[in-house]
Amino acid sequence: MLQINQFENEIETVERESLMEAFYQLGKESVCPETPSFSKSGGETGSGGALSLLFRNTPAQRPLQEHTHVSDIEILSLSPDGRYQVQAIPWEAGNSHWVFPPQIIDTQNGNVVFGFEDDLWSADRSTWLSPTRVELKLRKYPGHRGRLGLTVIIECALRTAEYGDGTHIELALLESTLDGMLDLLG
Known part of the structure; x- marks a missing residue:
């Protein structure tokens, strides 16, 4: 069971890294200024429109x-x-x-x-x-x-x-x- 959990954790890490890479790419290609974009490290960098459905811009x-x-x-x-x-x-x-x-x-x-x-x-x-x-x-x-x-x-x-x-x-x-x-x- 421990091996399965470790494998699942590795998959989650890869999925999370892939998702952050996708966020980074979307943010670079975006033209909508009101939505935050994120760097590869996960920090907010400025604007990014394609991310607007992925990130809450509620109050x-x-x-x-x-x-x-x-x-x-x-x-x-x-x-x-x-x-x-x-x-x-x-x-x-x-x-x-x-x-x-x-x-x-x-x-x-x-x-x-x-x-x-x-x-x-x-x-x-x-x-x-x-x-x-x-x-x-x-x-x-x-x-x-x-x-x-x-x-x-x-x-x-x-x-x-x-x-x-x-x-x-x-x-x-x-x-x-x-x-x-x-x-x-x-």
Whole structure:
């Protein structure tokens, strides 16, 4: 068993080095200034557009974890015209308890339209109401508050959200607003 584990570790190291080389090459060839690129050593060097779907440019602006591979990204839904996609990098919060923190990506330029700072938010469902409006059914792990979840409609083109009785807010305020709603639910 030890030999198998050592072999698997060697494969993971080679995969990680290959992925970093690919990131380096993509960053060199890129023309989009708003996305970080990475050197062969893994350090951030400046801009790189092709990496925008691989790296989060949510308010936290953090790259995917070292052990995360592009194949770990799950596309939850795609807008009818293909312009926007809801994606998540699921993680196991507990024994068979999976959390799907949603991100909405503009596929034309790779920018993140919306993403939660706190990876405890999980999308149970995403339904496109129009080419630019998506309804998300959300819960926050561990789910003891708001057990039925919260529903929000995000207008991707306008960068706004609608919740509750039709109240509209800027996406920058959405996460704190949803946290406040959960506090009220107890």
